[in-house]
Amino acid sequence: MQLAPSPTPLSLPIYDCHISAGFPSPASDWSSITLDLNRYLIHNPAATFFIYASDDSMNASGIFDGYLLIVDRSLPPKHHSIVLASVNNDVITRCLFRKNGKTFLMANNPLFSPTEFIDSMDVSILGVLTYVIHILHR
Numbered sequence: 022m023q024l025a026p027s028p029t030p031l032s033l034p035i036y037d038c039h040i041s042a043g044f045p046s047p048a049s050d051w052s053s054i055t056l057d058l059n060r061y062l063i064h065n066p067a068a069t070f071f072i073y074a075s076d077d078s079m080n081a082s083g084i085f086d087g088y089l090l091i092v093d094r095s096l097p098p099k100h101h102s103i104v105l106a107s108v109n110n111d112v113i114t115r116c117l118f119r120k121n122g123k124t125f126l127m128a129n130n131p132l133f134s135p136t137e138f139i140d141s142m143d144v145s146i147l148g149v150l151t152y153v154i155h156i157l158h159r
Contacts, residue, residue, distance in 0.1 A: 032057045062152050068095035070148070072105065072112075079103065079114050081129035088155045090114065092148035105147040108136055114150065 032055035063069045074088045082103060084090065092105050100119045105112065106126055115126035115136065126136040126144075138144050 030057045030059060062091055063093075064151070065093055065095045068148075069093050069151075074114060074153075078128040078130050078133045079116075082116070084114060084129075084150075084153050085155065088153050090150050091152040091154070093151050094148040096149040096151070098146045098149055103150040105150065107143070107145045107147055109143050112147070117146070 035054050035056040059066075070092055072090050072092060074084050074086055074090055077086055084103070090105070096102075098104050098117050100117065102117045103114065104117050104126070105114055106117075107113075108126065113126065113136075115128055118125040118127045118135075124138040126138075128135070136144075
């Protein structure tokens with residue numbers, strides 16, 4: 022996998038107020054606070070990549086078909102981490118689960134069976150999901 026060069030920082034204004042579901046207060050339409058999404062979402066650029074979700078196996082975790090996933094290969098996968106894994110050359114997103122010395126990849130949809138790590142399988146963790154991005158409006 023070839024990595025693109027680091028993007029040029031792009032700092033955009035962020036309003037210094039919290040809203041529930043409306044617009045910022047007219048009094049706060051000027052802000053000296055900025056947010057660079059590259060710095061906010063990507064903590065290790067050399068180990069981070071994007072990939073699209075392609076099924077409904079993780080819907081209960083807020084990951085739906087077509088959502089853009091941010092994956093960090095440098096993070097150690099932990100119990101309950103949502104990971105991108107390769108299982109016998111199929112790439113899947115699942116929750117890493119450890120119990121009684123066994124390791125499983127669990128979907129958050131009852132229509133998908135758990136995958137237990139066994140010696141005859143070719144399993145590798147490709148990275149830990151850090152963020153999910155989805156489009157509300159085009």
